[in-house]
Amino acid sequence: MSQLPPSPFSQRVRDGAAWLSGAGPESDVVISSRVRLARNLCGLPFVNRATPDDLGEVAKRVRGRAEALGAKGLAGGERGAGEACDRLWVDVHTLSALDRQLLVERHLISKELSKGDTPRGLIVSLPDERLSVMVNEEDHLRIQAVLPGLCLDEAWKVADRADDELEAGLDFAFHERFGYLTACPTNVGLGLRMSVMLHLPGLRLTGDIEKARRAAKDMSLTVRGFYGEGSEALGDLYQISNQTTLGKPEDAIHRELAAEIIPQVIQFERAARARLLQKRRSSLEDGVYRALGVLRACRLLTPEEALSLLSMVRLGVLMGLVTGVSEQAVNQLIVLTQPSHLQRLIGEEMDQQRRREARADLVRERLRGV
Amino acid sequence: MSQLPPSPFSQRVRDGAAWLSGAGPESDVVISSRVRLARNLCGLPFVNRATPDDLGEVAKRVRGRAEALGAKGLAGGERGAGEACDRLWVDVHTLSALDRQLLVERHLISKELSKGDTPRGLIVSLPDERLSVMVNEEDHLRIQAVLPGLCLDEAWKVADRADDELEAGLDFAFHERFGYLTACPTNVGLGLRMSVMLHLPGLRLTGDIEKARRAAKDMSLTVRGFYGEGSEALGDLYQISNQTTLGKPEDAIHRELAAEIIPQVIQFERAARARLLQKRRSSLEDGVYRALGVLRACRLLTPEEALSLLSMVRLGVLMGLVTGVSEQAVNQLIVLTQPSHLQRLIGEEMDQQRRREARADLVRERLRGV
Numbered sequence: 192m193s194q195l196p197p198s199p200f201s202q203r204v205r206d207g208a209a210w211l212s213g214a215g216p217e218s219d220v221v222i223s224s225r226v227r228l229a230r231n232l233c234g235l236p237f238v239n240r241a242t243p244d245d246l247g248e249v250a251k252r253v254r255g256r257a258e259a260l261g262a263k264g265l266a267g268g269e270r271g272a273g274e275a276c277d278r279l280w281v282d283v284h285t286l287s288a289l290d291r292q293l294l295v296e297r298h299l300i301s302k303e304l305s306k307g308d309t310p311r312g313l314i315v316s317l318p319d320e321r322l323s324v325m326v327n328e329e330d331h332l333r334i335q336a337v338l339p340g341l342c343l344d345e346a347w348k349v350a351d352r353a354d355d356e357l358e359a360g361l362d363f364a365f366h367e368r369f370g371y372l373t374a375c376p377t378n379v380g381l382g383l384r385m386s387v388m389l390h391l392p393g394l395r396l397t398g399d400i401e402k403a404r405r406a407a408k409d410m411s412l413t414v415r416g417f418y419g420e421g422s423e424a425l426g427d428l429y430q431i432s433n434q435t436t437l438g439k440p441e442d443a444i445h446r447e448l449a450a451e452i453i454p455q456v457i458q459f460e461r462a463a464r465a466r467l468l469q470k471r472r473s474s475l476e477d478g479v480y481r482a483l484g485v486l487r488a489c490r491l492l493t494p495e496e497a498l499s500l501l502s503m504v505r506l507g508v509l510m511g512l513v514t515g516v517s518e519q520a521v522n523q524l525i526v527l528t529q530p531s532h533l534q535r536l537i538g539e540e541m542d543q544q545r546r547r548e549a550r551a552d553l554v555r556e557r558l559r560g561v
Numbered sequence: 562m563s564q565l566p567p568s569p570f571s572q573r574v575r576d577g578a579a580w581l582s583g584a585g586p587e588s589d590v591v592i593s594s595r596v597r598l599a600r601n602l603c604g605l606p607f608v609n610r611a612t613p614d615d616l617g618e619v620a621k622r623v624r625g626r627a628e629a630l631g632a633k634g635l636a637g638g639e640r641g642a643g644e645a646c647d648r649l650w651v652d653v654h655t656l657s658a659l660d661r662q663l664l665v666e667r668h669l670i671s672k673e674l675s676k677g678d679t680p681r682g683l684i685v686s687l688p689d690e691r692l693s694v695m696v697n698e699e700d701h702l703r704i705q706a707v708l709p710g711l712c713l714d715e716a717w718k719v720a721d722r723a724d725d726e727l728e729a730g731l732d733f734a735f736h737e738r739f740g741y742l743t744a745c746p747t748n749v750g751l752g753l754r755m756s757v758m759l760h761l762p763g764l765r766l767t768g769d770i771e772k773a774r775r776a777a778k779d780m781s782l783t784v785r786g787f788y789g790e791g792s793e794a795l796g797d798l799y800q801i802s803n804q805t806t807l808g809k810p811e812d813a814i815h816r817e818l819a820a821e822i823i824p825q826v827i828q829f830e831r832a833a834r835a836r837l838l839q840k841r842r843s844s845l846e847d848g849v850y851r852a853l854g855v856l857r858a859c860r861l862l863t864p865e866e867a868l869s870l871l872s873m874v875r876l877g878v879l880m881g882l883v884t885g886v887s888e889q890a891v892n893q894l895i896v897l898t899q900p901s902h903l904q905r906l907i908g909e910e911m912d913q914q915r916r917r918e919a920r921a922d923l924v925r926e927r928l929r930g931v
Binding site: 473477488490491551 | 914
């Protein structure tokens with residue numbers, strides 16, 4: 192068990208992630224909102240056809256532009272006066288596997304960006320992490336804004352402003368008829384994806400979750416798990432996002448998702464919770480208290496089981512069935528129980544068995560009753 | 562939810578059963594020892610061929626004899642000076658279904674005796690319940706002595722003395738060559754069955770329980786669950802008993818079971834526990850604490866799950882992994898969580914859902930930490 196050397200994120204791990212703060216509108220159901228813009232530089236090949244030198248050139252240009260911008264410029268948005276915001280450039284390809292995984296767990300980079308040794312980078316606004324830019328993922332730039340609760344408006348503003356600021360010093364590939372050019376045709380146009388992360392334990396418990404999934408797919412939405420494509424719906428967490436962008440203006444995308452679909456899902460979930468409380472209260476309480484009981488008692492815990500139990504506890508806290516446990520503590524454990532966060536938090540590299548022990552210790556500590 | 566009328570056992574329920582006290586030799590593995598003698602009265606047909614009038618006559622004669630005897634006579638054994646012991650006759654066929662089931666749960670009567678409306682009775686020594694006599698079960702009399710821990714010697718003395726006392730005023734069917742005559746040929750001779758109830762969670766956790774079961778069967782022993790024939794090994798509780806008696810003197814039966822087989826099983830179980838502690842300590846602790854965590858947290862609990870979780874907690878207490886929980890509290894919950902005990906304890910007739918709630922409440926209350 193070797194001590195871990197410090198990393199840029201060593202100090203940031205303890206507090207979890209800002210988008211898991213439990214703040215923001217409709218936060219009983221909506222964990223976070225995310226807007227992503229795909230951009231590519233003119234005159235350099237797309238990432239999948241680029242040489243390492245090309246990728247190095249992309250990274251150099253983006254980094255240069257980011258550093259030329261003031262912190263406020265890139266972080267943007269509705270930041271109040273006096274709120275400082277720093278900006279960090281990370282050479283992802285030079286990080287240890289553990290620290291790359293840490294960034295994946297924080298949803299700052301994708302699994303794809305975390306793999307590989309060719310030049311790739313991340314810009315992230317600190318301390319709020321609301322804005323991040325992946326460099327040399329599928330596209331040269333993937334500008335992302337993530338905020339807690341349902342606030343696609345605000346996330347759009349943050350991403351859009353960063354896009355403008357970056358574009359003012361970078362030449363983005365743009366076609367008069369098609370719009371922004373991207374590596375994958377599904378992104379051509381606005382290069383925009385909007386998504387929200389939802390917590391839907393009520394729909395699972397009433398057995399309606401599959402119905403909701405199918406309805407979302409019928410509306411051409413993508414439904415994915417907590418860790419994106421292919422990941423299961425661990426902890427009853429689902430990411431719902433728009434699937435196509437070509438030919439649709441961004442406000443139509445936004446309106447459809449934020450004003451129609453998501454409010455409907457929120458209403459379904461709330462109705463399911465109300466029904467559970469009314470018709471199956473004792474079995475609901477039993478499930479919630481068992482989950483809390485196991486989290487407070489166990490000595491070994493896998494990340495998957497942690498998410499599934501935390502989901503029930505979160506539901507119990509939100510419904511007022513559990514007192515003495517803060518929603519934020521539960522939310523933050525969603526990311527803190529992930530393997531790399533756990534190891535960074537303890538400051539040690541650990542094998543799986545030791546991680547399971549440390550995870551159980553952490554959860555016990557953080558969920559100790561008042 | 563109707564209030565239950567008082568029964569002869571209303572007052573006795575709260576404290577559980579004496580044989581679950583956790584006292585006695587080798588009580589880490591051996592819950593209790595039991596000796597049973599089958600006897601029949603001369604001149605009256607066996608139970609399976611008797612008329613209700615015959616059965617009434619049997620009950621009348623046995624009850625008369627029991628009442629003629631002093632309390633000390635029937636309760637017998639090593640009782641110290643000054644220890645009072647009462648004796649209760651119960652007309653089992655006049656009891657409610659709930660109170661019959663209560664006697665089954667206390668292991669005072671068999672399921673068979675509990676069913677049916679023809680005359681049938683129970684004599685039981687109070688307050689210790691160490692001696693009981695079922696009247697008109699498979700045989701006219703089934704004299705039973707049950708004591709906590711491994712003490713077949715003592716149980717034998719208690720049963721033997723009661724047998725002598727009863728026989729002094731009753732004419733038992735006896736054949737010079739075959740011995741005592743019984744309804745089932747496997748009991749002819751001594752009419753004796755010795756058995757011990759074992760708690761074997763270690764052998765289950767190491768995966769050796771089936772091996773032990775097979776070995777016991779190879780030695781012509783009967784291995785049954787907590788509630789006798791056909792009942793599964795709920796709570797890792799097993800009853801092991803001798804299978805045949807004809808032609809074997811009682812001291813051979815006793816020697817084989819008490820001096821050879823049971824000590825060997827005890828040793829296997831202890832070795833399994835030691836191995837778990839040495840090689841799989843964290844997974845053992847995890848299992849124990851999870852069981853305790855669920856028992857202390859749940860709001861709904863079935864009797865089967867209660868037994869299975871209590872088994873883990875008992876193991877944890879015995880191995881010193883859990884403090885602040887008394888072995889006796891855990892032992893007593895084994896019977897107190899059974900449906901009829903639970904209803905008698907609460908004083909209400911309850912449906913299944915309400916019992917599950919009340920069971921969870923009871924367990925939480927009794928296992929509350931210090």
